[in-house]
Amino acid sequence: xxxxxxxxxxxxxxxxxxxxxxxxxxxxxxxxxxxxxxxxxxxxxxxxxxxxxxxxxxxxxxxxxxxxxxxxxxxxxxxxxxxxxxxxxxxxxxxxxxxxxxxxxxxxxxxxxxxxxxxxxxxxxxxxxxxxxxxxxxxxxxxxxxxxxxxxxxxx
Numbered sequence: 001x002x003x004x005x006x007x008x009x010x011x012x013x014x015x016x017x018x019x020x021x022x023x024x025x026x027x028x029x030x031x032x033x034x035x036x037x038x039x040x041x042x043x044x045x046x047x048x049x050x051x052x053x054x055x056x057x058x059x060x061x062x063x064x065x066x067x068x069x070x071x072x073x074x075x076x077x078x079x080x081x082x083x084x085x086x087x088x089x090x091x092x093x094x095x096x097x098x099x100x101x102x103x104x105x106x107x108x109x110x111x112x113x114x115x116x117x118x119x120x121x122x123x124x125x126x127x128x129x130x131x132x133x134x135x136x137x138x139x140x141x142x143x144x145x146x147x148x149x150x151x152x153x154x155x156x
Contacts, residue, residue, distance in 0.1 A: 031059040038069050050076040061141060075127045078120050085117040
């Protein structure tokens, strides 16, 4: 059932669509340039990959500022340590646990690296919350959110 009009896959675009797309690409480039400008020279390797992924997003939200650069560098450091620790623990020869035999018999214990990973994860989670990088904490940084001021009481 084609209906009265011929079926086409073409969607009509607003006349200024191309201009908006060009402006969007230009804005995207500005965010990337700001992230590159603020990135310290010490951020290299895997830390740089994390920076290049996160910093433009923070810039888009207006949260990438010079004063917060050290904070973001710490985020990158902890994220890389978590990834490296997980990769090491996931190796078959390493594993997350080990077995000891003592006067209480055989016991399975977590490796010390697991405790370090858990500690790094807590640090990372705190940084995520403070930077607004999770869906729940992003709401705190949303300036479009309605205020809780009640003007109804001003009528009396």
